[in-house]
Amino acid sequence: MSVATNRYLDYWFKMYESYKTHNLELDNVFFQVFTDRESEALDYCKKYDISNVSVIAIPGYSWPEATILRYEIFSGLGIFQLPGIYAHIDADMLFIDFEEMQNRVLGLREGLHFVTHPGFFRPKGLKRFDFYSNKPIYLAKDIYMYLKLGGIGAWETDRVSGAFVPYSKRRNYCCGGVWLGNREAFLSMCNELSTLVKEDYKNGVLAKWHDESFLNMYLTKLENIEILGPEFCFVDEYAQLKGVKPLIKALEKGDNRTR
Numbered sequence: 431m432s433v434a435t436n437r438y439l440d441y442w443f444k445m446y447e448s449y450k451t452h453n454l455e456l457d458n459v460f461f462q463v464f465t466d467r468e469s470e471a472l473d474y475c476k477k478y479d480i481s482n483v484s485v486i487a488i489p490g491y492s493w494p495e496a497t498i499l500r501y502e503i504f505s506g507l508g509i510f511q512l513p514g515i516y517a518h519i520d521a522d523m524l525f526i527d528f529e530e531m532q533n534r535v536l537g538l539r540e541g542l543h544f545v546t547h548p549g550f551f552r553p554k555g556l557k558r559f560d561f562y563s564n565k566p567i568y569l570a571k572d573i574y575m576y577l578k579l580g581g582i583g584a585w586e587t588d589r590v591s592g593a594f595v596p597y598s599k600r601r602n603y604c605c606g607g608v609w610l611g612n613r614e615a616f617l618s619m620c621n622e623l624s625t626l627v628k629e630d631y632k633n634g635v636l637a638k639w640h641d642e643s644f645l646n647m648y649l650t651k652l653e654n655i656e657i658l659g660p661e662f663c664f665v666d667e668y669a670q671l672k673g674v675k676p677l678i679k680a681l682e683k684g685d686n687r688t689r
Contacts (some may be wrong), residue, residue: 604657661678
């Protein structure tokens with residue numbers, strides 16, 4: 431499921447093409463693209479005889495509405511008739527190893543699964559020591575965030591916002607670009623967060639990192655949550671990801687890169 435308004439439909443085309451390059455005979459993978467360029471998306475599907483994509487029309491939301499309204503879009507317009515695993519993937523992503531990604535996903539237990547934010551991922555064990563030794567600026571920044579925020583991440587600190595995360599719960603910061611879960615858990619989260627976003631709007635509040643802020647708040651309420659590694663949302667230039675084999679990668683957009 432991807433929101434692809436305005437220029438982001440062009441990125442979504444590239445994402446779908448990266449899926450097709452794997453030449454997999456998959457009859458159980460379906461895409462939902464929510465876009466204001468409905469006719470172009472439908473023409474694309476017709477041109478390439480694509481049958482596993484549902485094109486769903488939405489207004490031409492700009493930033494940040496296209497992100498902060500994501501939960502409302504999914505809960506109100508998403509197609510949830512089939513059982514199985516549902517995933518949100520930002521439109522500006524590329525599949526690097528779809529088969530391995532699918533195998534990993536199918537092996538997950540029931541419930542929701544979030545992805546460690548690649549910008550706040552840190553290697554473990556001796557690799558962490560090597561990383562900080564070679565990148566001391568990261569060590570200084572991380573110590574500062576631990577002391578000031580309680581953990582590294584871009585937590586929502588405004589107590590008025592429904593996305594606020596208490597200091598003591600700021601432990602595992604995840605990205606908003608990729609998250610997934612079984613149908614019931616996925617839809618339940620979208621419904622609840624959609625309501626909280628509306629409350630913020632009524633109060634004139636905008637969470638620091640929009641949908642990602644609400645996702646990380648929701649994460650703190652879950653028990654025994656399984657957090658996936660940054661290979662599910664890989665970014666080329668992040669030094670801390672050295673040695674990580676990407677499964678899904680953020681598309682390089684040059685000066686147009688956004689969070």
